[in-house]
Amino acid sequence: MNKFTSIFGKNIKAVVKYVDLDNDGEVLESTKKFEGKPKTQVEYDPSDEIAKYLNQGYVLERDGFDENPIFEEDVDEYVISFKHKHLVKEYEQKKIKQLVHYQGAASRTPEDSTTEIEFVHNQEIDAVDNHVIKDLGWKPKEQSFMIIGTPTLPGFVPDLIEAGGETVTAEDKDKEYTVNFTVNNKPSTSEQSAVVKFVDLSDQNKVIFQKNLTGQPNMQIEYDPEAEIKRLEDEGYSLVKNGFNDNGDIQFYGNADGYQPVFIITMKYSAVAVDAKHPNDAVDPDIYSKESKLTVKFVGVDDAPKDKVQTIHWNRTVTLLPSTKKVIESGRYDSDWKAQDVKVPQIEGYHADMEVVKAPELSQDDQVITVSYAKNEAVKEAKAEPVHENESYTDDDSITDQPVAKQTEITKVVSDLEQNSTVKEQVAIINFIDVDNDGNSITSSGILNGKPGESINDLYSTENPLKIIARAGYHVVFNNFDKKGTVQRFNDNALMPQVFTIGVSKKAKGTDVLDKDATKKEIEKIKNDLAVSKEANPDYSKTMMDLTNVVSSLYDLVSKSE
Known part of the structure; x- marks a missing residue:
């Protein structure tokens, strides 16, 4: 050199x-x-x-x-x-018209009422090449026309006291209504009635307040809706149209028994929801988002772990009126304070008397809870009773190609422990190894945690790592994680992590030659070294010996497949 x-x-x-x-x-x-x-x-x-x-x-x-x-x-x-990047792009618009036509009152016939509503068709597109990723359909999904109260005409009676107000979608056609006036041939001298309705256009014209009025025939209706409009605005509504006295209009009672004029004041709920995901500059974040500290103290053994301090995030939704920039008390979108359940940390070699601290039990003030931990002494004392003498293999368990006899031993140990422990989160690791370089690890998934039976695929995908590895010139030799039609799930083996191995190589496909004797010698050497270290650290030695058996079994399968 x-x-x-x-x-x-x-x-x-x-x-x-x-x-x-x-x-x-x-x-x-x-x-x-x-x-x-x-x-x-x-x-x-x-x-x-x-x-x-x-x-x-x-x-x-x-x-x-x-x-x-x-x-x-x-x-x-x-x-x-x-x-x-994905963008939302307007693809097309559509307007739907509502027409209320009046007839029958000659020169006194009111002018037609015409209103329109608009729908927008959006698409999600790829910002790089502009291709359509997803059709988002029409927005809004549906909306309502305003209800039109029929004007009062002295000496005439309409066949409809109100018209329109239907809820439509973008697929609907224009809406048309006809109101016919006829001469009132039977004038009444009895007391007459009228109604002023306050409706919510954003909620299919739901009536939110109604004022019933009475008075003499053909006399002016003495009522001012301003106070009610103000009250509703304070509750989060905004005025869309005042169909009673807009522009100083004067309304009159009718003079026909059975005819009750209806006047529509249209409101719309304009308040907005504000929370951690939808902040607003007008609202102090402390109103809807808080943090507190949870200190977990561990007791039960002399060498208990140190205290762990976790941050608890508290969130709720409040209702803001944009016009006044004030938060409305008891608004439509208000929700109670919520927090996530807190997982109790898992400490190797210990089991706790609880797994999570439920959110309802927590306080927004800093607090301390005590978790009693006990050493897993039972793990050392439990002894397995092998069921099978000869090793055979199964593909039914997530610990791929693990000998059935060893699986039965571990199941026996777990059974012995069930009386003293609760269901724990299991551990899985997906390891990518270079078969050309003595099986050295290239990368891994890191430690994945989950409950027995939960999907490992939901937590981790090999797609991107394999793409990166492929660009480096590797190809897959074997992959015992991604099995077609199979969802890998956490098992109920609390003593050993599930290890999935993906072997890759830079050698040309078909030229790989395994030095079986040399590899077997290396595995036996590892086993001998672990046996020597058993007295110094029996827990570590046992776990590593089990993992080595898994690797040995995988090697045998690869060798047999050639």
Whole structure:
């Protein structure tokens, strides 16, 4: 070896790649190769290139260069990955008309009433290439026309006292109504009545208040709705149309028995919901979002874990009236304070007397709870009774290719412990290994936790890691996690994590040759080393021995498949 290389280290070459994850990992561009000594800074600033792609409609998914911008052994590329931004675009509009036509009163016939409502058809599009991702349909899904109260005409009686107000969708056609007036041939001298209705247009014209009035025939109706309008505005409504005395109009009672004029004042609920997901500058966040500290003290053993302090997030929804920028008490969108249940931390080698602290039991004030932990002594004392002498394999369990005899042993141990413990979260790991490099780990899922029977696939997908690994020149040799038509689930084995292994190789497919004897010797050496360490750390040794048996079994299966 050259003495200078030995002293100063061999230069490392690497490139920065910009990758489109939404297009099967397509490499958008690669930089020239950078060269430098190990642990030295890579002299490159990707900010301009990242900005360029952001302007083209991409969103940054992961900046692999920023995470580690130094030259590292075995790192020949840094990946900056993007996904496509999604936009909502207006595709088309549609207007629907409501027409109320009046006839029969000659020159005194009122003018027709015409109102329109509008629907918008939206689509979700890809900001990079503008293709349609999803049709979002028409917004709003439905809405209501205003109800039109029929005007009063002295000496005439209408056949409809109000018209319109139907709830329609974008698929509906225009709505038309005809009101016919006839001469009142039987004038009345009896007391007459009239009604003023306050309706909520945003709730299918639901009546929110009604004022019943009485008076003499053909006399002016003495009523001012301003106070009621103000009260409703304070409750979150806004005025859409005053069909009683807008512009100083004067209304009169009729003079026909059985005819009761109706006047419509249309309101609309305009208050908005404000919470942590929908903040508003007019509302102090402390009104709808708070934090408190929960200190968990562990007792039960001399060497109990240290206290753990967790932050509890409290949230609720309040109702804001935008016109006044005031929060309405008891508004339509108000909700009670809520908090998430708090998981009690799992401590290796211990079991607790509870798994979660339920939110209703928590307080918005800082508080301390005590969790009693006990050592899992029973794990050491429990002894397995093997059922089968010869090892055979099953694909029915998530611990892939684990010998049935060993599964039965573990099941027996768990059975012995059921009297002293509650159901615990299980642990699973998906490991990606390089079969060309003594099975060294390339990456992993990290520790995944879940209850027995819960889906592991819902927590982790191998799609993106395999894309990145493929771009590095690897192909999959074996994959015992992604089985077609199979959902991997957490088992009920509290003593051993589920380990799924995905082996990859850079060798050309079909040229892989396994040195079976050498690999077997390495596995036996690991077992012997673990046996020696058993006296020093029996728990660790047993767990690692079980994991080694799993790897050995996997190796046997791969060897047999050749």
